[in-house]
Amino acid sequence: MHRRVLIVVFPGFQLLDMAGPADVFATADLLVSEGGYRVEVASPRGGAVPAGNGLEVTAAVLGEVEGPVDTLLVVGGLTMPAQVKDEKLVGGIARLAGTARRVASVCNGAFLLAEAGLLDHRRATTHWLAAHDLQSRYACVEVDADPLYIEDGHVWTSAGVLSGVDLALALVARDHGHELARDVACGLVVYLHRPGGQSQFSMPMRTLTPRSEPLRELQAYIDAHPEADLSVPALALRAGMSERHFSRVFTQQTGLSPGRYVERSRADAARRLLEVTDHPLDTVARESGLGTPETLYRVFRRHWRISPGDHRRRFQSKEK
Template sequence: MQRRVLVVVFPGFQLLDMAGPADVFGTAALVTSGGYRVEVAAVGGGAVPAGNGVTVMAAPLGEVEGPVDTLLVAGGWSVQEQIAEGELVAEVARLAGSARRVASVCNGAFVLAEAGLLDRRRATTHWLVADALAARYGHVEVDPDPLYIEDGHVWTSAGVLSGVDLALALLARDHGHALARDVARGLVVYLHRPGGQSQFSTPMRAMTPRSEPIRELQSYIDANPAADLSVAALAARAGMSERHFSRVFTEQTGLSPGRYVERSRADAARRLLEVTGHPLATVARESGLGTPGTLYRVFRRHWRISPGDHRRRFQSKES
């Protein structure tokens, strides 16, 4: 059965919001011998400029007839102008009525919310505009942290490249994780990014160090959570005294070495909880947190949730 994927764009849309999911479904169409057909539509149709100046050809949205299997709305910094004009929202609401599922990338969530499709649902969007979404639409439960959220037949995702994660999750739901993994490999992207994974990894929270030795040390910490990451060991690796190393690291990353290491290990533990079935003792050991008790305390401190609750809420179905 061929599944029809309609991506809705508008002048000033974010090109990757469209291109990422389109390539996921387009690649899947090749693997499944035409299992998906991707269409692009916009109010008025014709040549539609993206925010970066690239122009795409789109069908007139008002002439698109349902049913649509997957209705996906892209985001872009001009989305508020489009909402104010009204026609885009009305057309999305019309097509959503016959769609098997509805999705948005980035601040395309504003279009879904304006159409009433997110009322009393949990949703996410780009972290930069999450507060604005929550303030404007009081009936929407906005969670700014996850990469994507599924609530019933409505899916929302965070900014830009998280649209690829969303599309891979939709593909896995349709055809299983084996096909999604094959498509991810073909696109050379990392498949294991469950929806519950945060938009912010530890390196994204920190400043980018100016010096190459500190950048290399930062990468070493993130890649080796179970190693000896004490200040003494890190200072020796950097070839500095402990006092000088602590000062330089804090100055260049915005976090003390100890705080950075704890956050990095917490991220490692969260990934293990999401994509493995390892016992908590194993997760604690492999993430460098040592014991289940420490794992529990770190999770409560950073996310106000227990490791077990996090796993139940966000564990990848593939694991």
């Protein structure tokens, strides 16, 4: 039997919020002999529904869709302020959520789940730009703007746009195991299934771009040479500044102290090494500049919220 996935859209929806998860489920369906997926699309009024980029999809009328639904997935879009006022949309989501094994949202689709009362007293995430508004509007929701996706009971929420792919891969992994999720990711040539606790922000996105050209070059040097001496004295010398002046200017222009930036960069380097090599943990620790497996474990847990070994087992590609 197929697992029924109903994706709810509306005029002005974000096309990638729908297309990314839909392709994950469709690819998984091709790779499994049973327990695959059948994807359907519905909207408040059905028919041709324009996405925010002008393309259209054909949808069933939400109010005419009968349950049960295995996975109810609600997308986001820039027209969300108008959508939360649409009683047909919100009511349809609330009705079908009662028949669904699980409910999920992508990006600011979390607002529709919240409006339907599905996020009350739950932890949830959304696009980082919308997180403050979500928390202000729905006081009963515990909003965390950092993770890629969050599972709270049978309700899943995810961050902006392409994190919907990560969410869908996580749902496939929950249904069929991480090996199938890896196969789907490889087939779609997307980033291997990332853990939900991982931050929405990559290392470059977490920091400001320095105004100073020497500091921009130094930032690039740190990211490219994690195993080098990246102590404040060494970096200050490379930047041609006193240690005190360097620390102050670097922090002002990047938003992070030199030590904090170096640690985050090395954690990112360790993550890449775990995913694309078979190096033992002591080698990963050395090549990422973290020194020892103990330090690797401590830093990795702090930044990626998973142990190095678990990350490798769950997210490493089988083909290198």
